[in-house]
Amino acid sequence: MSDDRLTTSDEELLVRLGSLLAEVDSVPESVRAAAVASYSWRSPDAELARLVESMSGAAEVRGDEARLLTFRADSITIEVEVIPVRDRLRIVGQLVPPQPARVQVEQPGSDSTVGTDADGLGRFMLDDTAPGPARLVCTLADSGPICTEWTIL
Amino acid sequence: MRSGSAVRFLSMSDDDAGQLVRAAANGDQAAWEALVDRYARLVYTVARGFRLDEADVADVSQATWLRLVENLDKLRDPGSVGAWLATTARREALALLRNRWEVPSPEFTRSEPIDESQPEPWQRLVAEETDAELWHAYRKLPIRCQELLRLLVFEPVGSYAIAAAALSVPIGSLGPSRARCLATLRALLSQPAPQRRT
Incomplete structure (x- = not known):
C-alpha cells in the first residue's frame, strides 16, 4: 500500500462514506439470524460430497428447466436432477455405484427433514422440496453419513 | 491526529480471524457469532451487488454461511476467511x-445506474444535508466505483484482499482504482448542488 497511501482528505472522505454506507447497507435482522443459525448445521463427522458439475436448463436434452447436479465424495457419486414443479422442486437422483441408502434433504428454512430410501439400483426421488439452500444427506449401509455441499436449489 | 476511522471500523487482523475460524471449527459458538458479527455485512453487500431480489440475496447470504460451516476445518488459510467469504458469496450469486438463464457478464450484473426521476429508497437514511450531498455524488459514480468504495470502506486498513476477492480483480489494480474513484467523487461533490426535491 506504500505507493497509494491515502491523503488525509481522502481518508476523511472514505470515513464519511463509510458512515453513510453502514446505514444504507445495514444487514436485516433475519439475514443475520440465519447466518448465526447456520452453525447448528455443523456436521464434522460427515463426509463432504463436492459439487463437481452443474448444468442448468439442459434444453437440448430435456426441453425443460431441469438442473443436473453432480456431487462427488471419495466412495460415491450423487447425481441429481432438480425439476421445478410449480413453485416447488422435485429431486430425482442416482447413486453411483448403485446401492441402497437412506437419502434425506435438509433445508435450514424447514423444521422437518424429508427423506426416502434409494432402491437397489441407487435411484431415489424426493418431491415437494422448497427452493433455497439445501443439501442431501446419504446414509449408506456400511459407512457414516455423506453430505452434499450446500447448494441453492 | 486522525479521528473517527479507527473507532468506527475496527480492523481485525488475519490472526484474530484465523483464531475465530479454528475456535468455531472446534465447536465454539461464540467464536462463530463473532465471525458473523464481523463479516455479515460483507457477505450481504457482495450479494447485493448483483441483480437479485431480497429473497435471493438472503439465500446467497445463508448459503455462503452454510458453506463456511462445512469448510471451517478445511480452509487452507483461516486468516483469509474474509476473502474466502467474499469469493464464495460472489460465486453463489453468479x-x-x-440458473435463472440470465447468463451474466460483470457489466450487466451490477445494480443499474440511478434513475434520477425515481425517488431514492435510501433518502430517509441520509437526512443530513452533507450526507445527502455525499450520497448524491456517490450514486453518480460509475457502478464499478460504487462497488469498489462500498467494499473498501469496511476496513480502511488491510481490506484489499477482501475487496479484490469480492470484485474478482487483481489486488494491484485496487489502489489506482480507488484513487481514481475518490478523485471522481471529489469532483462530483464540488459541482453545484442539484435541484432538491422537497
Whole structure:
C-alpha cells in the first residue's frame, strides 16, 4: 500500500462514506439470524460430497428447466436432477455405484427433514422440496453419513 | 491526529480471524457469532451487488454461511476467511443468476445506474444535508466505483484482499482504482448542488 497511501482528505472522505454506507447497507435482522443459525448445521463427522458439475436448463436434452447436479465424495457419486414443479422442486437422483441408502434433504428454512430410501439400483426421488439452500444427506449401509455441499436449489 | 476511522471500523487482523475460524471449527459458538458479527455485512453487500431480489440475496447470504460451516476445518488459510467469504458469496450469486438463464457478464450484473426521476429508497437514511450531498455524488459514480468504495470502506486498513476477492480483480489494480474513484467523487461533490426535491 506504500505507493497509494491515502491523503488525509481522502481518508476523511472514505470515513464519511463509510458512515453513510453502514446505514444504507445495514444487514436485516433475519439475514443475520440465519447466518448465526447456520452453525447448528455443523456436521464434522460427515463426509463432504463436492459439487463437481452443474448444468442448468439442459434444453437440448430435456426441453425443460431441469438442473443436473453432480456431487462427488471419495466412495460415491450423487447425481441429481432438480425439476421445478410449480413453485416447488422435485429431486430425482442416482447413486453411483448403485446401492441402497437412506437419502434425506435438509433445508435450514424447514423444521422437518424429508427423506426416502434409494432402491437397489441407487435411484431415489424426493418431491415437494422448497427452493433455497439445501443439501442431501446419504446414509449408506456400511459407512457414516455423506453430505452434499450446500447448494441453492 | 486522525479521528473517527479507527473507532468506527475496527480492523481485525488475519490472526484474530484465523483464531475465530479454528475456535468455531472446534465447536465454539461464540467464536462463530463473532465471525458473523464481523463479516455479515460483507457477505450481504457482495450479494447485493448483483441483480437479485431480497429473497435471493438472503439465500446467497445463508448459503455462503452454510458453506463456511462445512469448510471451517478445511480452509487452507483461516486468516483469509474474509476473502474466502467474499469469493464464495460472489460465486453463489453468479450461480443463482446462471440458473435463472440470465447468463451474466460483470457489466450487466451490477445494480443499474440511478434513475434520477425515481425517488431514492435510501433518502430517509441520509437526512443530513452533507450526507445527502455525499450520497448524491456517490450514486453518480460509475457502478464499478460504487462497488469498489462500498467494499473498501469496511476496513480502511488491510481490506484489499477482501475487496479484490469480492470484485474478482487483481489486488494491484485496487489502489489506482480507488484513487481514481475518490478523485471522481471529489469532483462530483464540488459541482453545484442539484435541484432538491422537497
